[in-house]
Amino acid sequence: MAEIKAAKKVYTLEEIEFNEANKTTAILSWIPIVGFILLLVEKEDKFVKYNGAQSSIIGLLELITWIPVIGWLIAPVSIVLIIVGMVKSSQGEKFNIPLISDWALKVMEWFN
Numbered sequence: 001m002a003e004i005k006a007a008k009k010v011y012t013l014e015e016i017e018f019n020e021a022n023k024t025t026a027i028l029s030w031i032p033i034v035g036f037i038l039l040l041v042e043k044e045d046k047f048v049k050y051n052g053a054q055s056s057i058i059g060l061l062e063l064i065t066w067i068p069v070i071g072w073l074i075a076p077v078s079i080v081l082i083i084v085g086m087v088k089s090s091q092g093e094k095f096n097i098p099l100i101s102d103w104a105l106k107v108m109e110w111f112n
Contacts (some may be wrong), residue, residue, distance in 0.1 A: 009112045011105045016046045018092040026051055026089040030082050032070060033060025039111050046108075053098055053104035053111075058082060 018026070021044045029048050031036045035055030042049045058078050065071035065078075081097055088095035 008109050011046065011050075011108045013094070013096065013105070016050045016094060018047050018089075018094065019045050020092065022048055023090065023092070027086050028056060030055045030085040030089065032062065032082070035059070039107070047089075047094070049108055049111075050094075050104055051085060053097075053107040054100055055082065055085065057103055058097075058099050058106065092105065 009108040013098055025042075025045070026036065029038045029051040032055045035052035036059065037052075038048055039052035039056055042052065062076060062078050063071050085095045085097075
C-alpha cells in the first residue's frame with residue numbers, strides 16, 4: 001500500500017500580507033531571538049513569521065561579527081537592516097532583504 005505524505009507548504013512573497021492587529025508583534029519579530037521564537041510558534045500570521053525568519057537569519061550572520069575585519073563590516077549592516085525592518089513593519093510595509101528573503105521563505109517551510 002502506498003504511503004501518503006503531507007506536502008510541505010510553499011510560501012511566496014505575494015501571499016505575505018501585513019495584519020494591522022499584529023503590528024506590535026511584527027515589529028518585535030525583528031529582534032533576532034524574538035523573531036526565532038515567533039517563527040517557531042506563530043501559525044496564522046505569515047507576515048510575522050516572515051519577519052521572524054529574516055531576523056533569525058540576520059541573527060545567525062551576527063555570529064560572524066566575532067571575526068575581526070569581516071565582523072566589523074557585517075555588524076553595522078545587520079543593525080541597520082534590523083532597524084529598517086522595524087520601521088517598515090510599523091508602517092505596514094514588507095521589507096525584503098536581497099538573498100535573505102529567499103532563505104527566509106525556505107526557513108518558513110521548514111518550520112511550518
